[in-house]
Amino acid sequence: MITAYISIGSNVEREHYLPAGVAAVAQLATSWRMSRVFEAEPVGFDGDNFFNSVVEIKTSLSLATLQQSLKAIERQLGRPENATKNQSRTIDLDILLYGDVISECSPKLPRSDLYKFAFVLWPMSELCPELVIPGQQQTIAELWQKFSPQQQLWPVE
Template sequence: MTETKATTRAWLSLGSNQSPQCHLAAALRELRERFGELVVSPVYRTRAVGFDGPDFLNLAVGLDSDLDAVELDRWLHALEDRHGRRRDGPRFSSRTLDVDLVLFGDEVREGPGHLRLPRPDLVQHAFVLKPMADIAPDVRHPLQGVGLAQLWAGYTGPRDLEVAPDLPETPDSGPPASP
């Protein structure tokens, strides 16, 4: 009898402003190879936040992970590194690939350390919240207790996003995910 390892639904935010179509499409391929079927949001173009630089392309992804949150976060950092992500420059700077673990089931992690769940960016930036609300409207924020579509409806920050063309090889992933 073979044991099946339990999986947890993870929600990611991806962005790039250096050859973004190339890096984001490659990241989606690698995520599919490792985790299987993905739920993929539309792609949005947004201005760089915190510095002057080229616009970013941003999207959100849902996947089922057999890794725990810390292991998945490490895997995502290695994915960024494979795509030339530099960590020795300013925090706000151009990026080949930025992949953040935003939600991991209903897990909450606060305090010291790199990994905070839910990621605070989820409710702070339209480029994280809008794509997430597109693909997971009924998923509830573990601390605020409301769905992502409701959070987007009440979002009062700048909504300066525009839908960008789909990335190469990113077929429509189907209907939004259920909670």
């Protein structure tokens, strides 16, 4: 079994699509858990606020199969196959970490979003604060402690 961390976000009918995305990702796992849901302002474009979370899964799927499965879920939940960054979306599913894998090809791992976005790092700090990032010598908690968010972010009650 591999432990993987998946970032989930939605800013189109987010009360529907975020839970639908979580449920679909859970089907790929033998066990799973998730962070709280956070509301965040969009980064890089004007649009509705996002709901974001991170899901930790234990899976027997290969990295390639997991990536293909997540892209299929995105399409099933209404995200166009040719969707670009910096636009509203029904669902966004990104692999942040896949075990100890470090990869420079798609998907790049660890995903650079860990170092850039509070909507990824804050949920990760809840799920696995003591996890050492592959190829680094710092934990998620240490990274979060040093992080200076560039966007507004708050937990959804």
